[in-house]
Amino acid sequence: MSMFKKGEKKEMPAIASGSLSDIVFMLLFFFMVTTQMRETENKVVIRIPQATEAVKLERKDLASYINVGTPIRRLQAQFGTEPRIQLNDSFKTVDDIRDFVAAERDSKKEDERQKMTVCIRADQDVRMGTITDIKQELRRCSALKIMYTARKGQ
Amino acid sequence: MAKKTPAINSSSTADIAFLLLCYFLMTTTMGSQTGLSRRLPPMPDPNQKVEDQKVNRRNIILVKINSADRIFAGSEPIDITQLKDRIKIFITNPADSPNLPAKEVKEIKGIGNRNVTKAVISLQNDRGTSYDAYIAVQNELVKAINELRNEASMREFGKALSALNEDQQKAIKDLVPPQISEAEPKDVGKSRR
Numbered sequence A: 001m002s003m004f005k006k007g008e009k010k011e012m013p014a015i016a017s018g019s020l021s022d023i024v025f026m027l028l029f030f031f032m033v034t035t036q037m038r039e040t041e042n043k044v045v046i047r048i049p050q051a052t053e054a055v056k057l058e059r060k061d062l063a064s065y066i067n068v069g070t071p072i073r074r075l076q077a078q079f080g081t082e083p084r085i086q087l088n089d090s091f092k093t094v095d096d097i098r099d100f101v102a103a104e105r106d107s108k109k110e111d112e113r114q115k116m117t118v119c120i121r122a123d124q125d126v127r128m129g130t131i132t133d134i135k136q137e138l139r140r141c142s143a144l145k146i147m148y149t150a151r152k153g154q
Numbered sequence B: 001m002a003k004k005t006p007a008i009n010s011s012s013t014a015d016i017a018f019l020l021l022c023y024f025l026m027t028t029t030m031g032s033q034t035g036l037s038r039r040l041p042p043m044p045d046p047n048q049k050v051e052d053q054k055v056n057r058r059n060i061i062l063v064k065i066n067s068a069d070r071i072f073a074g075s076e077p078i079d080i081t082q083l084k085d086r087i088k089i090f091i092t093n094p095a096d097s098p099n100l101p102a103k104e105v106k107e108i109k110g111i112g113n114r115n116v117t118k119a120v121i122s123l124q125n126d127r128g129t130s131y132d133a134y135i136a137v138q139n140e141l142v143k144a145i146n147e148l149r150n151e152a153s154m155r156e157f158g159k160a161l162s163a164l165n166e167d168q169q170k171a172i173k174d175l176v177p178p179q180i181s182e183a184e185p186k187d188v189g190k191s192r193r
Helices: A002-009 A020-034 A073-079 A094-107 A110-115 A128-140 B013-027 B080-092 B131-157 B166-175
Strands: A063-071 A084-087 A090-092 A117-122 A145-149 B034-039 B060-065 B071-073 B076-078 B103-108 B112-117 B120-125 B180-182
Touching: A020 B013, A063 A073, A063 A094, A063 A128, A084 A094, A090 A094, A094 A128, A117 A128, A128 B131, B034 B131, B060 B080, B060 B131, B071 B080, B076 B080, B080 B120, B080 B131, B103 B166, B112 B166, B120 B131, B131 B166, B131 B180
Parallel strands: A063 A117, A117 A145, B060 B120, B120 B180
Antiparallel strands: A063 A084, A084 A090, A145 B034, B060 B071, B071 B076, B103 B112
Protein backbone atom coordinates (compact mmCIF):
# COMPACT_ATOMS: atom_id res chain seq x y z
CA MET A 1 0.00 0.00 0.00
CA SER A 2 2.68 2.41 0.92
CA MET A 3 4.15 1.84 -2.49
CA PHE A 4 1.27 3.58 -4.19
CA LYS A 5 1.09 6.47 -1.81
CA LYS A 6 4.69 7.25 -2.34
CA GLY A 7 4.11 7.49 -6.05
CA GLU A 8 1.26 9.89 -5.72
CA LYS A 9 3.29 12.45 -3.95
CA LYS A 10 6.02 12.53 -6.55
CA GLU A 11 5.58 14.41 -9.77
CA MET A 12 5.32 12.30 -12.92
CA PRO A 13 8.55 12.50 -14.86
CA ALA A 14 8.09 13.42 -18.50
CA ILE A 15 8.43 10.45 -20.83
CA ALA A 16 11.60 10.78 -22.78
CA SER A 17 10.55 11.18 -26.39
CA GLY A 18 14.01 11.50 -27.83
CA SER A 19 14.08 7.89 -28.97
CA LEU A 20 10.69 8.16 -30.62
CA SER A 21 12.19 9.38 -33.85
CA ASP A 22 14.65 6.47 -33.82
CA ILE A 23 11.84 4.00 -33.49
CA VAL A 24 9.89 5.62 -36.26
CA PHE A 25 12.94 5.74 -38.49
CA MET A 26 13.45 2.07 -37.91
CA LEU A 27 9.89 1.36 -39.02
CA LEU A 28 10.41 3.69 -41.93
CA PHE A 29 13.47 1.82 -43.12
CA PHE A 30 11.67 -1.46 -42.77
CA PHE A 31 8.91 -0.30 -45.05
CA MET A 32 11.32 1.35 -47.43
CA VAL A 33 13.19 -1.89 -47.86
CA THR A 34 10.18 -4.15 -48.14
CA THR A 35 8.12 -1.88 -50.30
CA GLN A 36 7.69 -2.62 -53.94
CA MET A 37 6.50 0.27 -55.98
CA ARG A 38 3.80 -0.63 -58.38
CA GLU A 39 5.62 -0.41 -61.66
CA THR A 40 2.62 -0.47 -63.87
CA GLU A 41 -0.60 1.38 -63.77
CA ASN A 42 -3.69 -0.70 -64.05
CA LYS A 43 -5.57 0.13 -67.17
CA VAL A 44 -8.08 -2.64 -66.86
CA VAL A 45 -10.58 -3.38 -64.16
CA ILE A 46 -9.74 -6.65 -62.49
CA ARG A 47 -11.94 -8.28 -59.94
CA ILE A 48 -9.90 -11.25 -58.93
CA PRO A 49 -11.87 -14.47 -58.47
CA GLN A 50 -11.74 -16.31 -55.18
CA ALA A 51 -10.33 -19.74 -54.55
CA THR A 52 -9.95 -21.59 -51.29
CA GLU A 53 -6.90 -23.51 -52.42
CA ALA A 54 -4.91 -20.52 -53.55
CA VAL A 55 -1.25 -20.75 -52.63
CA LYS A 56 1.36 -18.09 -52.30
CA LEU A 57 3.58 -17.20 -55.18
CA GLU A 58 7.02 -18.38 -54.20
CA ARG A 59 9.25 -15.98 -56.04
CA LYS A 60 7.68 -12.64 -56.60
CA ASP A 61 10.72 -11.36 -58.45
CA LEU A 62 10.43 -14.13 -61.03
CA ALA A 63 6.86 -13.36 -61.88
CA SER A 64 5.55 -11.41 -64.79
CA TYR A 65 2.00 -10.35 -65.11
CA ILE A 66 -0.57 -10.48 -67.83
CA ASN A 67 -3.64 -8.45 -67.00
CA VAL A 68 -6.93 -9.17 -68.68
CA GLY A 69 -10.09 -7.21 -68.16
CA THR A 70 -12.30 -4.46 -69.42
CA PRO A 71 -10.57 -1.09 -69.79
CA ILE A 72 -11.12 1.33 -66.94
CA ARG A 73 -13.89 3.85 -67.41
CA ARG A 74 -11.57 6.69 -68.39
CA LEU A 75 -10.25 4.69 -71.30
CA GLN A 76 -13.48 3.09 -72.39
CA ALA A 77 -14.22 5.75 -74.98
CA GLN A 78 -10.93 5.00 -76.64
CA PHE A 79 -10.63 1.26 -76.21
CA GLY A 80 -14.21 0.06 -75.84
CA THR A 81 -15.66 -2.20 -73.22
CA GLU A 82 -14.50 -5.55 -74.53
CA PRO A 83 -11.91 -7.32 -72.36
CA ARG A 84 -8.40 -6.40 -73.36
CA ILE A 85 -4.94 -7.65 -72.54
CA GLN A 86 -2.62 -5.30 -70.74
CA LEU A 87 1.10 -5.99 -70.78
CA ASN A 88 3.29 -3.63 -68.84
CA ASP A 89 1.71 -0.28 -69.46
CA SER A 90 -0.27 -0.61 -72.62
CA PHE A 91 -3.01 -2.54 -74.30
CA LYS A 92 -1.70 -5.34 -76.42
CA THR A 93 -2.98 -8.24 -78.42
CA VAL A 94 -2.28 -11.92 -78.04
CA ASP A 95 0.42 -11.70 -80.70
CA ASP A 96 2.46 -9.34 -78.54
CA ILE A 97 2.76 -11.89 -75.76
CA ARG A 98 5.66 -13.54 -77.52
CA ASP A 99 7.76 -10.39 -77.38
CA PHE A 100 6.62 -9.70 -73.86
CA VAL A 101 7.68 -13.13 -72.65
CA ALA A 102 11.00 -12.84 -74.43
CA ALA A 103 11.64 -9.46 -72.83
CA GLU A 104 10.64 -10.71 -69.40
CA ARG A 105 12.83 -13.73 -69.77
CA ASP A 106 15.79 -11.57 -70.68
CA SER A 107 15.30 -9.47 -67.58
CA LYS A 108 15.69 -12.47 -65.28
CA LYS A 109 18.92 -14.08 -64.27
CA GLU A 110 20.02 -16.79 -66.61
CA ASP A 111 19.91 -19.67 -64.17
CA GLU A 112 16.48 -18.70 -62.94
CA ARG A 113 14.75 -18.32 -66.26
CA GLN A 114 13.29 -21.77 -66.04
CA LYS A 115 11.47 -20.81 -62.88
CA MET A 116 9.82 -17.79 -64.39
CA THR A 117 6.12 -17.75 -63.63
CA VAL A 118 3.57 -15.95 -65.69
CA CYS A 119 0.70 -14.71 -63.57
CA ILE A 120 -2.55 -14.39 -65.40
CA ARG A 121 -4.54 -11.76 -63.61
CA ALA A 122 -7.92 -11.83 -65.19
CA ASP A 123 -11.24 -10.36 -64.28
CA GLN A 124 -13.79 -12.91 -63.20
CA ASP A 125 -16.15 -12.03 -66.04
CA VAL A 126 -13.62 -12.53 -68.79
CA ARG A 127 -14.52 -15.29 -71.21
CA MET A 128 -12.22 -18.26 -71.37
CA GLY A 129 -11.67 -17.74 -75.08
CA THR A 130 -9.27 -14.92 -74.34
CA ILE A 131 -7.53 -16.93 -71.63
CA THR A 132 -7.22 -19.95 -73.87
CA ASP A 133 -5.60 -17.82 -76.56
CA ILE A 134 -3.13 -16.51 -74.00
CA LYS A 135 -2.40 -20.01 -72.76
CA GLN A 136 -1.81 -21.29 -76.25
CA GLU A 137 0.53 -18.41 -76.97
CA LEU A 138 2.41 -19.05 -73.74
CA ARG A 139 2.79 -22.69 -74.66
CA ARG A 140 4.13 -21.63 -78.02
CA CYS A 141 6.82 -19.54 -76.33
CA SER A 142 7.31 -22.35 -73.81
CA ALA A 143 6.55 -20.27 -70.77
CA LEU A 144 4.86 -23.19 -69.11
CA LYS A 145 4.78 -22.17 -65.50
CA ILE A 146 1.66 -20.17 -65.00
CA MET A 147 -0.48 -19.06 -62.15
CA TYR A 148 -4.08 -18.00 -62.15
CA THR A 149 -4.19 -15.19 -59.67
CA ALA A 150 -6.93 -15.72 -57.15
CA ARG A 151 -7.79 -14.39 -53.76
CA LYS A 152 -7.62 -16.80 -50.92
CA GLY A 153 -10.69 -17.44 -48.86
CA GLN A 154 -14.30 -18.18 -49.49
CA MET B 1 31.93 36.78 -27.76
CA ALA B 2 29.79 34.50 -29.85
CA LYS B 3 26.69 33.19 -28.26
CA LYS B 4 26.36 29.52 -27.54
CA THR B 5 24.39 27.92 -30.35
CA PRO B 6 21.06 26.75 -29.04
CA ALA B 7 20.29 23.08 -29.49
CA ILE B 8 18.22 22.39 -32.60
CA ASN B 9 14.72 21.44 -31.66
CA SER B 10 14.47 17.86 -32.80
CA SER B 11 10.97 17.06 -31.65
CA SER B 12 9.60 17.48 -35.17
CA THR B 13 11.85 14.82 -36.68
CA ALA B 14 9.42 12.27 -35.38
CA ASP B 15 6.62 13.99 -37.25
CA ILE B 16 8.60 14.12 -40.44
CA ALA B 17 9.49 10.48 -40.12
CA PHE B 18 5.87 9.61 -39.45
CA LEU B 19 4.87 11.39 -42.60
CA LEU B 20 7.35 9.40 -44.62
CA LEU B 21 6.31 6.25 -42.84
CA CYS B 22 2.68 6.84 -43.75
CA TYR B 23 3.67 7.41 -47.35
CA PHE B 24 5.46 4.09 -47.56
CA LEU B 25 2.70 2.36 -45.67
CA MET B 26 0.25 3.54 -48.30
CA THR B 27 2.29 2.71 -51.36
CA THR B 28 3.60 -0.62 -50.20
CA THR B 29 2.13 -3.78 -51.62
CA MET B 30 2.71 -6.27 -48.92
CA GLY B 31 -0.20 -8.44 -49.97
CA SER B 32 1.63 -11.26 -51.62
CA GLN B 33 0.28 -12.72 -54.78
CA THR B 34 -1.79 -15.81 -54.32
CA GLY B 35 -3.25 -18.04 -56.93
CA LEU B 36 -3.49 -21.48 -58.44
CA SER B 37 -0.25 -22.73 -59.88
CA ARG B 38 -0.41 -24.74 -63.05
CA ARG B 39 2.00 -26.19 -65.48
CA LEU B 40 1.01 -26.05 -69.11
CA PRO B 41 1.81 -28.99 -71.32
CA PRO B 42 4.47 -28.19 -73.88
CA MET B 43 3.33 -27.51 -77.38
CA PRO B 44 3.23 -30.79 -79.29
CA ASP B 45 5.76 -31.14 -82.02
CA PRO B 46 3.86 -30.92 -85.30
CA ASN B 47 6.09 -33.57 -86.88
CA GLN B 48 5.51 -36.02 -84.11
CA LYS B 49 2.69 -38.47 -84.32
CA VAL B 50 0.09 -38.44 -81.62
CA GLU B 51 0.33 -41.89 -80.22
CA ASP B 52 1.83 -41.73 -76.77
CA GLN B 53 -1.14 -39.65 -75.71
CA LYS B 54 -3.27 -42.74 -75.45
CA VAL B 55 -4.52 -43.29 -71.97
CA ASN B 56 -6.79 -46.12 -71.09
CA ARG B 57 -10.33 -44.83 -71.10
CA ARG B 58 -11.13 -45.96 -67.61
CA ASN B 59 -8.27 -43.86 -66.28
CA ILE B 60 -9.48 -40.58 -67.58
CA ILE B 61 -12.23 -38.32 -66.40
CA LEU B 62 -13.24 -35.47 -68.59
CA VAL B 63 -14.48 -32.40 -66.77
CA LYS B 64 -16.16 -30.03 -69.14
CA ILE B 65 -17.51 -26.57 -68.60
CA ASN B 66 -19.79 -25.33 -71.32
CA SER B 67 -20.49 -21.78 -72.35
CA ALA B 68 -23.36 -21.50 -69.87
CA ASP B 69 -20.97 -22.46 -67.07
CA ARG B 70 -22.63 -25.85 -66.66
CA ILE B 71 -20.26 -28.55 -65.49
CA PHE B 72 -20.09 -32.08 -66.80
CA ALA B 73 -18.01 -34.77 -65.19
CA GLY B 74 -17.64 -37.81 -67.38
CA SER B 75 -20.72 -37.20 -69.42
CA GLU B 76 -23.36 -36.42 -66.83
CA PRO B 77 -24.05 -32.90 -65.61
CA ILE B 78 -22.92 -32.26 -62.07
CA ASP B 79 -23.20 -29.47 -59.55
CA ILE B 80 -20.04 -27.76 -58.44
CA THR B 81 -20.67 -28.75 -54.83
CA GLN B 82 -20.60 -32.43 -55.76
CA LEU B 83 -17.65 -32.20 -58.08
CA LYS B 84 -15.02 -32.61 -55.39
CA ASP B 85 -16.52 -35.83 -54.02
CA ARG B 86 -17.03 -37.19 -57.51
CA ILE B 87 -13.35 -36.58 -58.27
CA LYS B 88 -12.25 -38.12 -55.00
CA ILE B 89 -14.25 -41.29 -55.65
CA PHE B 90 -12.88 -41.38 -59.15
CA ILE B 91 -9.28 -41.14 -58.00
CA THR B 92 -9.48 -43.51 -55.05
CA ASN B 93 -11.72 -46.09 -56.71
CA PRO B 94 -12.61 -47.60 -53.34
CA ALA B 95 -14.53 -50.62 -54.69
CA ASP B 96 -11.95 -51.44 -57.36
CA SER B 97 -14.59 -51.05 -59.99
CA PRO B 98 -13.43 -51.90 -63.53
CA ASN B 99 -14.88 -48.63 -64.80
CA LEU B 100 -12.77 -46.48 -62.54
CA PRO B 101 -9.02 -45.92 -62.81
CA ALA B 102 -6.59 -48.79 -62.50
CA LYS B 103 -4.01 -48.92 -59.76
CA GLU B 104 -0.52 -50.21 -59.94
CA VAL B 105 1.89 -51.19 -57.23
CA LYS B 106 4.80 -48.81 -57.02
CA GLU B 107 7.63 -48.49 -54.62
CA ILE B 108 7.60 -45.14 -52.93
CA LYS B 109 10.68 -43.84 -51.21
CA GLY B 110 10.29 -43.80 -47.47
CA ILE B 111 6.96 -45.61 -47.41
CA GLY B 112 7.25 -48.85 -49.31
CA ASN B 113 5.04 -50.53 -51.86
CA ARG B 114 1.67 -48.95 -52.27
CA ASN B 115 -1.15 -48.91 -54.78
CA VAL B 116 -0.85 -45.83 -56.89
CA THR B 117 -3.72 -44.70 -59.04
CA LYS B 118 -3.32 -43.99 -62.71
CA ALA B 119 -6.12 -41.46 -62.79
CA VAL B 120 -5.93 -38.45 -65.04
CA ILE B 121 -8.24 -35.50 -64.80
CA SER B 122 -8.74 -33.66 -68.00
CA LEU B 123 -10.29 -30.24 -67.95
CA GLN B 124 -11.98 -28.84 -70.99
CA ASN B 125 -13.65 -25.54 -71.39
CA ASP B 126 -15.48 -23.60 -73.99
CA ARG B 127 -14.45 -20.23 -75.30
CA GLY B 128 -17.58 -18.79 -73.76
CA THR B 129 -16.96 -20.16 -70.27
CA SER B 130 -16.55 -17.43 -67.71
CA TYR B 131 -13.21 -17.17 -65.96
CA ASP B 132 -14.92 -17.24 -62.60
CA ALA B 133 -16.49 -20.63 -63.26
CA TYR B 134 -13.24 -21.95 -64.63
CA ILE B 135 -11.33 -20.93 -61.51
CA ALA B 136 -14.07 -22.37 -59.32
CA VAL B 137 -13.74 -25.74 -61.05
CA GLN B 138 -9.95 -25.64 -60.95
CA ASN B 139 -10.24 -24.89 -57.27
CA GLU B 140 -12.49 -27.89 -56.65
CA LEU B 141 -10.11 -30.18 -58.50
CA VAL B 142 -7.13 -28.91 -56.53
CA LYS B 143 -9.13 -29.26 -53.35
CA ALA B 144 -9.98 -32.88 -54.11
CA ILE B 145 -6.33 -33.73 -54.68
CA ASN B 146 -5.19 -31.79 -51.64
CA GLU B 147 -7.69 -33.57 -49.44
CA LEU B 148 -6.62 -36.95 -50.74
CA ARG B 149 -2.99 -36.09 -50.11
CA ASN B 150 -3.83 -34.95 -46.64
CA GLU B 151 -5.66 -38.20 -45.95
CA ALA B 152 -2.73 -40.18 -47.29
CA SER B 153 -0.39 -38.18 -45.11
CA MET B 154 -2.48 -38.87 -42.02
CA ARG B 155 -2.54 -42.55 -42.90
CA GLU B 156 1.17 -42.90 -43.59
CA PHE B 157 2.76 -40.48 -41.18
CA GLY B 158 -0.03 -39.59 -38.78
CA LYS B 159 0.53 -35.93 -39.47
CA ALA B 160 -1.01 -33.30 -41.67
CA LEU B 161 0.63 -32.73 -45.01
CA SER B 162 1.86 -29.29 -44.04
CA ALA B 163 3.67 -30.73 -41.01
CA LEU B 164 5.78 -33.13 -43.07
CA ASN B 165 9.30 -32.50 -44.18
CA GLU B 166 10.25 -32.11 -47.80
CA ASP B 167 11.06 -35.76 -48.52
CA GLN B 168 7.87 -36.93 -46.92
CA GLN B 169 5.85 -34.41 -48.86
CA LYS B 170 7.42 -35.66 -52.03
CA ALA B 171 6.56 -39.22 -51.08
CA ILE B 172 2.95 -38.22 -50.58
CA LYS B 173 2.96 -36.49 -53.93
CA ASP B 174 4.19 -39.70 -55.51
CA LEU B 175 1.54 -41.64 -53.66
CA VAL B 176 -1.31 -39.41 -54.85
CA PRO B 177 0.01 -38.24 -58.17
CA PRO B 178 -3.02 -37.15 -60.19
CA GLN B 179 -2.37 -34.08 -62.17
CA ILE B 180 -4.88 -31.91 -63.87
CA SER B 181 -4.24 -31.80 -67.54
CA GLU B 182 -5.51 -28.88 -69.44
CA ALA B 183 -6.58 -30.42 -72.65
CA GLU B 184 -6.04 -28.98 -76.05
CA PRO B 185 -8.65 -26.30 -76.49
CA LYS B 186 -11.73 -27.53 -78.19
CA ASP B 187 -14.95 -25.79 -78.74
CA VAL B 188 -17.54 -27.58 -76.73
CA GLY B 189 -20.93 -26.65 -78.03
CA LYS B 190 -21.67 -23.24 -79.38
CA SER B 191 -19.56 -20.41 -78.13
CA ARG B 192 -21.11 -17.17 -77.14
CA ARG B 193 -18.65 -14.85 -78.70
